[in-house]
Amino acid sequence: MSKKVTQAKRLKVALVVGARPQFVKASMLIRALEKYQNIKTILIHTGQHYDRDMSQIFFEELKIAPARYNLGIGSAAHGMQTGRMLIGIEKALVKERPQVVVVFGDTNSTLAAALAAAKVKYGNKGPKGDFFLYPFIAHVEAGVRSYRRHMPEEVNRTLTDRICDIHFCPSASAVKNLRKEGISEGLYNVGDIMYDSLIYFRKNIEGRQRLLRRWKLIPQRYYLATVHRENNTDIVQNLKKIIDILEGLDLPVLFPAHPRTRKAIQKLSVKFSNIRLVSPLPYFDMLAVEKNAKLIITDSGGVQKEAFYLGIPCIVLREESEWRELLSTGCNVLSGLSKKRVLKTVARFAKVRPKIKCRSIYGNGRANIKMAAIIRRLK
Ligand code: UD1
Numbered sequence: 001m002s003k004k005v006t007q008a009k010r011l012k013v014a015l016v017v018g019a020r021p022q023f024v025k026a027s028m029l030i031r032a033l034e035k036y037q038n039i040k041t042i043l044i045h046t047g048q049h050y051d052r053d054m055s056q057i058f059f060e061e062l063k064i065a066p067a068r069y070n071l072g073i074g075s076a077a078h079g080m081q082t083g084r085m086l087i088g089i090e091k092a093l094v095k096e097r098p099q100v101v102v103v104f105g106d107t108n109s110t111l112a113a114a115l116a117a118a119k120v121k122y123g124n125k126g127p128k129g130d131f132f133l134y135p136f137i138a139h140v141e142a143g144v145r146s147y148r149r150h151m152p153e154e155v156n157r158t159l160t161d162r163i164c165d166i167h168f169c170p171s172a173s174a175v176k177n178l179r180k181e182g183i184s185e186g187l188y189n190v191g192d193i194m195y196d197s198l199i200y201f202r203k204n205i206e207g208r209q210r211l212l213r214r215w216k217l218i219p220q221r222y223y224l225a226t227v228h229r230e231n232n233t234d235i236v237q238n239l240k241k242i243i244d245i246l247e248g249l250d251l252p253v254l255f256p257a258h259p260r261t262r263k264a265i266q267k268l269s270v271k272f273s274n275i276r277l278v279s280p281l282p283y284f285d286m287l288a289v290e291k292n293a294k295l296i297i298t299d300s301g302g303v304q305k306e307a308f309y310l311g312i313p314c315i316v317l318r319e320e321s322e323w324r325e326l327l328s329t330g331c332n333v334l335s336g337l338s339k340k341r342v343l344k345t346v347a348r349f350a351k352v353r354p355k356i357k358c359r360s361i362y363g364n365g366r367a368n369i370k371m372a373a374i375i376r377r378l379k
Pocket of ligand 1: 020054107153229258
């Protein structure tokens, strides 16, 4: 590594978050980092997600201390949102001078943080004169690819990987993807930190199926749906296709809706008979409704993996997945927005529940411990 880190007694690690799943990932990594007395963590929240049920509730449930910085950026067009984050994160880094900056996943907050960290430098004075110090940048979930250039997430993750020093990959295929792109240094296959989290909080979801009564649902007698990709919410004909698919299923569909999805549905003024549209759920409740569903239908990356970890069959409303390994496990199937393909897969899963293979493709639930140990050794 060519970067210089101060030889200070304490290693200051800044973790930048902004969107729902990043709160979960950061909480797991903070937990592992704080086992080391010489590591100090500071949390920077861009404010990309700001509704109580998209942000604060995660801090409360996961017992994350309030972020040192909440930049309050909120929603805006991609460029404006990312630009405002860049300005705010840079200011926080200049003030705090962390030696390591950790970014998570593939959101606009991820790219803004990686870019701010790649450009920042801290002035220093030494016996031989002035010099600059640069922070290490670590990317959690590095190397994941959908190869769909027009997905904002693909742009964010690809560019982030180009400018970070440490690539914490969730799988062997993510390492391979990076090597193909000419990235050969700082690669670590640590596993998926969301798997760590699921294992860590497993007990918190037990008994939670009681909450299904709220919507008059019975375990194993409902489907769970989540949809929030802008391609599926902001293109009206795609959203209509999804609603038609879910309305036509043989069991009720619990649909915790992201605010942008709810807004897009409201514009259509449709009345549902099969779909139970509800607010976004806190993390433990979400895991509980996943675990008790007969089947999950989603366009989310994170939910695809959780379905697999929980052993629930999953239909992915997309033509590709950045979590490709899941497709060969027998648990996850791509359907695009084809009603025919969804119905066929639902019928197939109703007859034969998939036997889930290769449980360890995303590590052994200790990704956070491995990452913390690597960060601690940075010099
Ligand atoms: C973002 C990430 C996506 C990730 C997801 C996790 C990008 C480009 N996308 O998508 O990769 O999977 O987070 O959940 O960064 N909104 C609210 N309240 C909120 C947050 C958002 O009403 O608290 C609405 C706004 O209308 C906003 C829209 O949702 O314009 C989209 O939010 P945004 O943060 O841009 O993207 P997500 O869809 O949440």
